[in-house]
Amino acid sequence: MSAIQITSEIKPLKKVLLHRPGNELLNLTPSNLENLLFDDIPYLAAAQKEHDLFADIFRQKGIEVVYLENLMAEVLDMSEEIKKRFLEQYLFEARIYTKEYKKAVFDFLMRIPDNKELVLKTMEGINLNELNGSVFNSLENHIKNHDKLIIDPMPNLYFTRDATAAIGRGICINSMYSVTRKRETVYSEYIFNHHPDFKENVKQYYKRTDPFHIEGGDITNLNEHIIAVGVSERTCADAVEALARNLFADNDSAIDTVLAFTIPAKRAFMHLDTVFTQVDTDIFVVHPGILRTLEVFELKAASGGGVNIKQVQGSLERILASYLKLDAVSLIHCGAGNKIAAEREQWNDGSNTLCIAPGEVIVYERNNITNELLDARGIKLHPILSSELSRGRGGPRCMSMPLVRSKGV
Template structure:
């Protein structure tokens, strides 16, 4: 299945392998009173969401891309009984279950399941009634929170060059999501044995999420300092990448507004071709960029503010004339509406070829007029989670 290590040196080169998570029971475990805590604005209809997600996977496969699933890799990583026991104990510790009797009952409930059943159940969440405890007088029916954000596989870990960042998520709700990456890269029969470099670890102090990590070329990374990613984490990643001899020479820090509507860099800015980007026009003037390079002699980062426009900054670092394609064509109402439904969150599967949500038809038409081949997918339910095709995918390998 995996012939070689992680290889992602571009946002747009031919996609070869990608990681998805098919929405599951965790979506059914959303309730109105806990939507805010679980970072949702609405409850998707699971059956339709799965249909839409399967069409997404089909579009990828029809374009020669190998689709792997988080739930499968995670289950394969805990086949060994000792590792399975360790995984369950780690999950219990991170689920903040303090009562020893409750913890013991939950462990017993899980330990006789198959590895795949364990993974899916932990993703879905565990209710009191499942371990024989009456829920009548419980304010909240779950012992263990569901993980409804998991179908956005971009965020818990990110492949950069030949390595990965196993991310420290900003919200308590999403912290546990990265445990699957920890076990995959430690114990998976193939990935776990490849000694893949880790540019960041989930135990590190500051927060970073994959939606803020973009690979613009073999030489240039862009990382968003956003609502969900701390500048200190970006600096740690930069230091690790430079000191461990990865190819990248420059890291651009994009300062974006710290608001839910712009939660990650890729919700307002994605690459669609070597020389083209789609951008939410409402933030074009507010984005600030700092450039990080490395002084190898003195072993220190060099950080400078770049005062040019986004287009000029990108043109300078990518050494080509860059074109910005504005979401919604720059129309204030259209841009706001389509941005809310992730009009700027495109997934490039090859240079000039992207997957988008079909509901953003005006932005899609503008992309088409700019010689971008668009594969639109249905998203009436998937979009309720506030993430687009890039959010729902984690490239493991792109062709150089």
């Protein structure tokens, strides 16, 4: 099995990367919600139960589940040098610059004997009063509230799609839109650079240090030759063009066409996959609110490493049918076209489905109107509970990063 093999959104899923929500959710408070990109505080115990049921669906279908925290711990187990380098980078990106604080936090983390526990602690965030009474004579230490978080948690980590996205046999380690989420990709960088399952086996088509922001929820593999990328609140046009150049420059990449989908830069829409996902060969779910303003642009390789760009005219159905070489494509409207239902269910990720095989998808149970439409079209549904998971504004696709899908349907 290849380390990465993703040429479709619908071919049978074989291996997927998840992160089980952890104590990082316990460090969400009303005062830091907005900064950490949450609208409410999930109840951790219930969120974990919901996530475990989500993971169980994969296992019941024979899909291998690997966890971000386990892969990262395995990387740290490889050498003390990698562990120390990771912690130094982690502290720098957490903006711990004061010499005394940097040493105190570094020593605190190094004392954690189990590397998985260490990884989970870096995700959870650190409160000043956890530093075992480390006191030093600095003005900063005298002034600080010792109940204050000195390193913020990373509560968005259970949306593993955003930090890293697979394309063909390669990956994008994404340059995240928000400063709050930039640290999430440190784990991806270490895993794909050092873990024996991925090191030297996986091309990197985008790096977390690249200047233009892009997130995995905007990247959709339409087939082995075409990807769609949303130009959205979280992904800028320059990033789409840079990604296209990198793909076209790689002789091992089969991608010859990038379709840029412009969607409104609104938090409610956020990524392409919050308004548009594929559920079968010729069936897509779409939020009707994007159809009036959606523009599509084709990017193809030009001589000298350049990119030819042209706008593609026509309805979304016709564009998709043309590029996928299908007679016709159906769009299922989230909320059955009812404006209120569409807005409500899209807010709770009614359009954010995860296809685990052609015509077989994982969905949030709460989006009953959209789910009834899918069922009526013969789509096999695996509904999951989401009263807590949905508070993070992400659905089944957001919570999963497919690593391997079958070559054939």
